[in-house]
Amino acid sequence: MPKQSDIDRVFHALGDPTRRAMVETLGSGPASVSALAKPLGISLAAVVQHLQVLEESGLVTTEKVGRVRSCRLEPKGFRVAEQWIADRKSLIERKFDRLEALLSEEPTPPSGDEP
Amino acid sequence: MPKQSDIDRVFHALGDPTRRAMVETLGSGPASVSALAKPLGISLAAVVQHLQVLEESGLVTTEKVGRVRSCRLEPKGFRVAEQWIADRKSLIERKFDRLEALLSEEPTPPSGDEP
């Protein structure tokens, strides 16, 4: 089970549109820092800062070979976010089910109480 | 398909730990503004501000009856976030599959090209 601080880090990381754009770029395969920077129109330094956040959140891993750092998506962080959302959704739907059961007043309810 | 601005709003809303705590509270059923404020230890005004963000993101709906505003989770916003994450994850896993295919050098590959 992921710790609270893991959840905090992942959602904080995904909260920024620039970082999400980087994640989307990485969706089509590993990329270097400058390749990530190009479509964003911001400085390399800014990208590096975002990468640090993404790495600490477990959404991205990087590996430096020679003078280029290669970045790729990491499933771990995504599972954390996915799980949290799935948990909330299941709660909503459980309520919905109960509501439906109440509203639909079936002709043959579990325990008939109509006249 | 959700618009970019929808995605922005949802992830921005979920990016704040206080708002996520509110969502978790609402997981066990609808609650009033002051009920939401109690476990957080912040002012009512702050909670109302967070509620505005949550409502604009489609994660929460509220309805005022009498002098109490009742807040509940709304599936719509969650689907937006879930979808975005699922999309990224599918990309990661697709890569993984291809990698496995390459690494495992099957004895009977789809199109044999060995000597």
Next chain:
DNA sequence: TTGATTGTCAAGCCGACGCTTAAGTGATGG
């Protein structure tokens, strides 16, 4: 009506965050 409850609005404070520039490091190519 009076008073308490429940929430809303406006203003302002302040720390966190995203970004920039500038200077520095290490690998690579000629």
Next chain:
DNA sequence: CCATCACTTAAGCGTCGGCTTGACAATCAA
């Protein structure tokens, strides 16, 4: 070796976001 490339680090700047306080509804109970 020297220049270039691909980052990295540090410092600083401006804005945004979360929170508070205080004044102001609106509703309910006695």
